[in-house]
Amino acid sequence: MSLYVRLLVVALLLSSLVLSQAVEPAKQKSRTFQFTYQTTLQGLEPGQAYRLWIPIPQSNEYQIAAPVEGNQPSLGKITSESRFGNHIFYVEGKADAQGQATVFTEYRVTRKEVTSSGPVPTASEVDMYLKADKMVPVDGKPLSLIEGKALPGDKMEMARTLYETVNGHMKYSKEGTGWGRGDSNWACDSKFGNCTDFHSLFISLARAQKMPAKFEIGFSLPEARGAGEIAGYHCWAFFQPETGKGWVPVDISEANKNPKLANYYFGNLTENRLTLSTGRDIVLEPRQAGPPLNFFIYPYAEVDGKPLTAEKIKRLVKYKDVE
Numbered sequence: 001m002s003l004y005v006r007l008l009v010v011a012l013l014l015s016s017l018v019l020s021q022a023v024e025p026a027k028q029k030s031r032t033f034q035f036t037y038q039t040t041l042q043g044l045e046p047g048q049a050y051r052l053w054i055p056i057p058q059s060n061e062y063q064i065a066a067p068v069e070g071n072q073p074s075l076g077k078i079t080s081e082s083r084f085g086n087h088i089f090y091v092e093g094k095a096d097a098q099g100q101a102t103v104f105t106e107y108r109v110t111r112k113e114v115t116s117s118g119p120v121p122t123a124s125e126v127d128m129y130l131k132a133d134k135m136v137p138v139d140g141k142p143l144s145l146i147e148g149k150a151l152p153g154d155k156m157e158m159a160r161t162l163y164e165t166v167n168g169h170m171k172y173s174k175e176g177t178g179w180g181r182g183d184s185n186w187a188c189d190s191k192f193g194n195c196t197d198f199h200s201l202f203i204s205l206a207r208a209q210k211m212p213a214k215f216e217i218g219f220s221l222p223e224a225r226g227a228g229e230i231a232g233y234h235c236w237a238f239f240q241p242e243t244g245k246g247w248v249p250v251d252i253s254e255a256n257k258n259p260k261l262a263n264y265y266f267g268n269l270t271e272n273r274l275t276l277s278t279g280r281d282i283v284l285e286p287r288q289a290g291p292p293l294n295f296f297i298y299p300y301a302e303v304d305g306k307p308l309t310a311e312k313i314k315r316l317v318k319y320k321d322v323e
Contacts, residue, residue, distance in 0.1 A: 028112055028113050028115055029112070029113040029270075029271045030110055030111065030112045030113065030271050031110070031111050031221070031225075031271045031272060031321065031323075032108070032109070032110040032111075032321070032322050032323040033108075033109055033111075033221065033319045033320060033321045033322060034068065034106065034107070034108055034109075034319065034320045034322055035057060035065075035106070035107045035108075035109050035219075035274060035317075035318075035319055036104060036105070036106045036316075036317070036318040036319075036320075037054060037055075037056070037104060037105050037106075037299075037315070037316075037317055038102065038103075038104035038315065038316040038317075038318075039052065039054055039102070039103050039104065039299040039313065039314070039315050040100060040101070040102045040313075040314040040315075040316075041095065041100060041101045041102075041301055041308065041312060041313060041314075042099065042100050042312050042313075042314060043099060043311075043312040044095035044099040044100065044101070044303060044312070045095065045099055046095055046096065046097050046098070046099050047094050047095060048094060048095045048099070048303060049092070049093070049094050049303070049304075050091075050092070050093060050094070050095065050101060050301055050302065050303050050308070051090075051091070051092050051286075051288075051301060051302045051303075052076075052090070052091040052092075052093070052101070052103060052299060052300075052301045053088050053089075053090055053284045053288065053296075053299065053300045053301070054088065054089040054090075054091075054103065054105060054299045055086065055087070055088060055276040055277050055296050055297060055298075055299075056078065056087050056088065056089050056105050056107065056276070057087075057107050057109055057218075057274055057275065057276055058085075058086075058087040058275075060275065061118050061119055062111065062112050062114055062118070062269075062275070063109055063110060063111045063112065063274065063275060064109065064110045065107050065108070065109045065110075066107060066108050067105070067106065067107055067108075068106040068107060068108055075091055075093055075103070076089055076090055076091035076092075076093075076103065077089075077090055078090075079284075079285040079286065080285060081282060081283060081284055081285040082285065083128075083279065083282070083283065084277070084278045084279035084282065085278075086276075086277040086278060086279070086282065086296060088284060088285060089103070089105050090284075090285070090286060091103050108322065109274055111271045111272075111273060111274060112271055113268070113269065113270055113271040114249050114268055114269040115267075115268055116246075117245060117246035117247060117248050117267075118238065118246045118247040118248075118249075119246055119247065120240075120244060120245065120246050120247075121212060121240055121246075121247065125212070125214075126212045126240065126243075129207070129212035129213055129214045129240075130207050130210065130212050131207070132204075132207070133203075133215075133280040133281050134280070134281050134292075134294070135181060135182055135183040135184060135185075135200060135280070135294065136182070136184050136200050136203050136204050136207075136215075136280060137184055137185065137204055138204060138207045138208045139208065140185070141184075141185045141188045141189070142184045142185065142187075142188050142201055142204040142205055142208070143204075143205070143208055144188065145165050145166075145169055145188065145201075145205065146161075146162070146165060146205060149161070149165075151209070155211060155241040155242045156241045156242075156248075158209060158211070158241075159206065159211065159239050159241055159248070159250075159266075160266055162202060162205045162206055162209070163202065163250055163252060163255075163266050165205070166198060166201050166202045166205070166252050167198075167252050167255055167256050167262065169188075169191060169201075170187065170191060170192060170193060170197065170198050170201065170252075170253075170256060171191060171192045171256065172192070172193075172194065172198070172253050172256045172257050173192040173193070174193075174194055175192065178190060178193075179192065179193040179194050179197055180193070180194050180196055180197070181196065181197075181294060182196035182197060182199070182200040182215070182235075182280070182294065182295065183197070183200065184200045184201050184203075184204040187200060187201045188201060194253065195233075195234055195235045195236070195251075195253040195254075196217075196235055196295070198252045198253040198256065199215060199235055199236060199237040199250075199252060199253070200215070202237055202239075202250065202252055203215060203237055203239075206239045211239050211240065211241065212239065212240040213237055213238065213239040213240075214237065214238050214239075214247070214278060214279065215235060215237055215278065215279060215280055215295065216235060216236055216237065216238065216275055216277075216278050217233055217234070217235035217275075217276060217277055217278075217295050217296070217297045218233065218234065218235070218273055218274040218275040218276040218277075218297070219232075219233055219234060219273065219274050219276070219317060219319075220234040220272060220273050221272045221273060221274070221319050222272070223270075223272055225321040226320075226321060227318070227319065227320035227321065228318065228319065229316065229317060229318050230317040230318065230319060231317075233297045233298075234253075234273060235295075235297075236249060236250065236251040236254075236269060236273075237249070237250050237251075237252075238250070248267055249267065249268065249269045250265060250266055250267070251265040251269055252265065274319075276296070276297055277295065277296040277297065279295075280294060280295055281293070281294070282295065282296045284296070284300065288300065288302060288307075289302055289305040289306070290302060290306070290307040298310075298313070298315060299313055299315060300313075301313055
């Protein structure tokens with residue numbers, strides 16, 4: 001073999017190696033932490049009976065959740081509501097001499113970064129996630145945002161257009177009142193809100209285009225590893241671009257707060273989060289006496305068949321990285 005041929009072979013091998021390294025997918029990130037959710041009911045009469053429902057994490061395609069052994073309350077049971085499959089810690093008890101009751105759950109969770117489409121929804125899921133929710137219509141006011149627009153025929157590009165439309169229309173802000181209910185009509189008018197408002201508007205637009213879309217809610221963790229309290233919830237959405245394709249995530253409110261990551265948050269989710277429930281208009285298990293919940297992120301309690309006011313339900317949410 002001539003020197004020229006040998007050099008050519010080496011060059012081809014090196015090019016092949018560089019190319020293989022260039023197309024090798026980035027390693028999927030993950031995070032393992034301990035998640036504690038403490039609920040305290042206050043302002044009850046001593047010995048007064050109560051019913052309490054607490055959302056708890058469950059394992060799915062993106063997270064593995066298991067109760068911490070020895071740290072679960074002995075009073076209560078784990079249930080699952082039938083429509084979305086959300087897991088619930090349900091307790092029936094009586095207030096102590098101070099008119100209080102405290103329940104906590106503790107889970108070890110490994111959360112994965114979402115970098116590709118998820119499982120393909122079933123036919124029943126597709127049907128469910130094309131229908132309107134109480135505050136998420138599939139017609140009317142939200143459609144004014146795309147009135148007169150020529151939407152792409154490609155479903156993935158159409159979803160990106162809807163994503164960019166919502167991101168351009170909305171501003172992440174918690175000023176005043178009305179935000180945080182996930183009301184698509186309100187979000188359309190107000191042009192601001194939090195994650196529920198952003199994603200409700202997106203879901204309205206997607207479903208109106210016969211694109212199944214679903215709502216997911218939980219908590220965000222600080223990017224830096226450590227331990228501490230978590231102040232508030234966070235939510236995001238998934239859509240199915242075409243029949244036979246899997247769920248694709250979007251986090252439009254995070255994109256709005258971090259414009260440099262706008263491309264990332266179309267189709268990806270960081271590992272710095274925890275899912276607690278899916279869906280809207282939730283009927284708990286056992287069924288609550290009150291109306292369906294708008295969404296299920298905070299503990300819900302009833303006394304004498306009536307919802308306990310939020311002021312009487314104190315919560316403490318904590319995380320601690322373990323790996």
